[in-house]
Amino acid sequence: MWQHLSPRTTVCTGSRTGSFALNAPRVHVARAQHTQAYTSALVDTVRQRDYAAYLTHVAYARRVQPHFWALRAFQVELATIKDTVSNELVGRIRMQWWRDAIESIYAGRPPKHPIAQGLYEAISDPAVMAHGSLVKDHFLRIIDAREADLADPLSPPTLEELEKYAEATSSRMLYLLLNLQGLSEPTVDVLFSHLGKAIGLTIFVASLPYHTHPAPRPASAAAASSPHSSVGAAIGGTTRYAPQAGGVPRTPTLPLPLEYILEAGVTQEDVFRHGPGARGLKDAVFYTATRANDYLITARRVIREELGGRVPALATGPMLLAVQPRQFLRKLERVDFNPYDPTLAKRDWLLPWHMWIAARRQTL
Numbered sequence: 428m429w430q431h432l433s434p435r436t437t438v439c440t441g442s443r444t445g446s447f448a449l450n451a452p453r454v455h456v457a458r459a460q461h462t463q464a465y466t467s468a469l470v471d472t473v474r475q476r477d478y479a480a481y482l483t484h485v486a487y488a489r490r491v492q493p494h495f496w497a498l499r500a501f502q503v504e505l506a507t508i509k510d511t512v513s514n515e516l517v518g519r520i521r522m523q524w525w526r527d528a529i530e531s532i533y534a535g536r537p538p539k540h541p542i543a544q545g546l547y548e549a550i551s552d553p554a555v556m557a558h559g560s561l562v563k564d565h566f567l568r569i570i571d572a573r574e575a576d577l578a579d580p581l582s583p584p585t586l587e588e589l590e591k592y593a594e595a596t597s598s599r600m601l602y603l604l605l606n607l608q609g610l611s612e613p614t615v616d617v618l619f620s621h622l623g624k625a626i627g628l629t630i631f632v633a634s635l636p637y638h639t640h641p642a643p644r645p646a647s648a649a650a651a652s653s654p655h656s657s658v659g660a661a662i663g664g665t666t667r668y669a670p671q672a673g674g675v676p677r678t679p680t681l682p683l684p685l686e687y688i689l690e691a692g693v694t695q696e697d698v699f700r701h702g703p704g705a706r707g708l709k710d711a712v713f714y715t716a717t718r719a720n721d722y723l724i725t726a727r728r729v730i731r732e733e734l735g736g737r738v739p740a741l742a743t744g745p746m747l748l749a750v751q752p753r754q755f756l757r758k759l760e761r762v763d764f765n766p767y768d769p770t771l772a773k774r775d776w777l778l779p780w781h782m783w784i785a786a787r788r789q790t791l
Contacts, residue, residue, distance in 0.1 A: 486744035497545025558609030586684035593627020
């Protein structure tokens, strides 16, 4: 997927003065072209696979935008590993590669990978380092949480487990964006902890159809070459869940809090069979969505009571990432808390306008 472009090198000939005069500008131009090449790849990744985050880039100063693209591409990369690997073991290998890559980046030896190169540029930027740079522990916690999620759970997670996962993924990424902006205030950290949990819980609700009726895992190279190596091929190229031939069916899961599932009287098998028609499912979704909205309400109260009604200007960009979940929860209420409603999957063409309003007011 990624293509590494090595900077051109020049051969030093003639006197020392002459060689520096001729070659130094060329090396500088080559490095600039190299940086622009991998930055373009990162921009394309974020634009295509995380459009809401792509819209928020205008809230960042131009000098830190390349660093923003690297952080968001890193988030996209880790979030999609589970859906792009043929089995859990391959996913764990990729997670370990990223764990080693982060260690190498902080040791000054970034791998030749566009995201790794971009993260290295962000971490080693003198302007970012002046404020303490990006905290390595945030990267490692995100990787740990994503790796733990590779295994399909045998039972629905508890509310505490879901919120810990949201904190370890969504909130940690928000903390990194605050690091990038040089913001380190306890009140702001508390605010973005609430926003991260709201974002994480909303993602679980929005992705419910993909968890309860998942597409099959991609076939491995070996499986693709053998007509008898996949479940799909064994039954004529189709499976109960499969839009693609040759894939291995995933285990359906129900990523709603166990407490809410029990309270609403929901059974997993009923959801897997009947989807939105399952008894009590809308109630469980309502409880989860309400919990996410409660975090947004708490975040607004923090902004109003402790930050004077506006987030710091440098926190505007990270805050805008909560606009899409806020709008999704409003649309979910309009469709009677049915996450399978096809209108929820459509791109909201008013989202840029809502983000502009939030950025102008510096609040949600």
